[in-house]
Amino acid sequence: MTDELQLYEVFIRSRRGLDHKHVGSLHADDPQQALEYARDVYTRRSEGVSIWVVASRDITASQESDCESFYDPLDDKPYRHASMYQMPEGVDSL
Amino acid sequence: MNDNVVALPDEHKFQARIDAEEKIEPKDWMPEGYRKNLIRQMSQHAHSEVVGEQPEGNWITRAPSLERKAILLAKVQDEAGHGLYLYSAAETLGATRDEMIEALHEGKAKYASIFNYPSLTWADIGAIGWLVDSAAIVNQVSLQNTSYGPYARAMIRICKEESFHQRQGYHIMMTLMDGSDEQKAMAQDAINRWWWPAMMMFGPHDGESAHSAQSMKWKIKRRSNDDLRQQWVDQAVQQAHAIGLEVPDDDLTWNEERGHYDFGPIDWDEFNRVIAGDGPCNRQRLAHHKKAHDDGAWVREAMSAYDAKRRAKSSAA
Numbered sequence A: 001m002t003d004e005l006q007l008y009e010v011f012i013r014s015r016r017g018l019d020h021k022h023v024g025s026l027h028a029d030d031p032q033q034a035l036e037y038a039r040d041v042y043t044r045r046s047e048g049v050s051i052w053v054v055a056s057r058d059i060t061a062s063q064e065s066d067c068e069s070f071y072d073p074l075d076d077k078p079y080r081h082a083s084m085y086q087m088p089e090g091v092d093s094l
Numbered sequence B: 001m002n003d004n005v006v007a008l009p010d011e012h013k014f015q016a017r018i019d020a021e022e023k024i025e026p027k028d029w030m031p032e033g034y035r036k037n038l039i040r041q042m043s044q045h046a047h048s049e050v051v052g053e054q055p056e057g058n059w060i061t062r063a064p065s066l067e068r069k070a071i072l073l074a075k076v077q078d079e080a081g082h083g084l085y086l087y088s089a090a091e092t093l094g095a096t097r098d099e100m101i102e103a104l105h106e107g108k109a110k111y112a113s114i115f116n117y118p119s120l121t122w123a124d125i126g127a128i129g130w131l132v133d134s135a136a137i138v139n140q141v142s143l144q145n146t147s148y149g150p151y152a153r154a155m156i157r158i159c160k161e162e163s164f165h166q167r168q169g170y171h172i173m174m175t176l177m178d179g180s181d182e183q184k185a186m187a188q189d190a191i192n193r194w195w196w197p198a199m200m201m202f203g204p205h206d207g208e209s210a211h212s213a214q215s216m217k218w219k220i221k222r223r224s225n226d227d228l229r230q231q232w233v234d235q236a237v238q239q240a241h242a243i244g245l246e247v248p249d250d251d252l253t254w255n256e257e258r259g260h261y262d263f264g265p266i267d268w269d270e271f272n273r274v275i276a277g278d279g280p281c282n283r284q285r286l287a288h289h290k291k292a293h294d295d296g297a298w299v300r301e302a303m304s305a306y307d308a309k310r311r312a313k314s315s316a317a
């Protein structure tokens, strides 16, 4: 590697029980350093109980322009939603 | 736990966290028993989602209309996804997918005994969605509050998707009960066969449940078997009566004082027999799962061969 720093994405779990959430990114030399930077940059006010850092280049992402082929088929499947099924009057807990 | 064993400081902290309704997350210290118990429960849950595809899958090609077929296909697809969420959540505890599948194939890991009953008619698809999924939902809703973070989050995701499963099943029953005498009889026959196995889904009575006390203390389980069963009975009876179905239990009576239905004794011999491997379809279910796994071996091999080739290429470049 050259002396150019790597880009890392930072994810923080704000509270036990919640998923890690993407909060931003930063530059670092290696994952350990990224973790320390993330602590300094993103958790100065006890924003979290756990941090994940992931090298940005390791993330494979879908493209906005792929939307149609990726998600579109779901729109014509209303039967995946409970609201499609009419339940009789007075029947509870369905 | 044995009171004579002095709890370690770590264990105190761990239990205090649970008592305070905080979640345990994958990298936290946890007692070995907690980890083992969770892996057992979660993998059993995952296996149930996957094996449960079989009785329903049995009717996909024979659904009475294209719409019902698409609906059933979508439901079974969801169940496969639920299996995946749960296997992944169990993997955060260090269990590997291969180990879990192997335990299932060797008969060491269980799955819900209800899936060892056959789906004989189209009405069974209605009864499964309505009764079996609703019983699962009652349990899963309580587990949204389980103490292990990844498990709780998987449950929340699953419960969101379950809402349509129960409704599509009830809708099948409703439609049959609106039909000819033969269709009504078919629906009644389905509830007759599925009612008691669904009652058994909640497991043994509280006094006799092997893992219950410790699991409640660790909040791996949040509500007792009998408690969950009663809630399910109360709602299912009302739903059955609303469309003219009879519940196959002569002892079923509304208990004004308790504000719940009283019900007859459950045949625990049958339950134990099916759990032990002697239900109507146990062998078929396992054999089918093994076959599907073996039949898929060439896909897994092709994927890793492709991956190896790609790696070789990119390291050569």
Ligand SMILES: [Fe+2]
Residues within 6 Å of the ligand: B048, B049, B052, B079, B133, B136
């Ligand atoms: Fe299920």
Ligand SMILES: [Fe+2]
Residues within 6 Å of the ligand: B049, B078, B079, B082, B158, B162
């Ligand atoms: Fe499910």
Ligand SMILES: [Fe+2]
Residues within 6 Å of the ligand: B079, B133, B162, B165
């Ligand atoms: Fe389901």
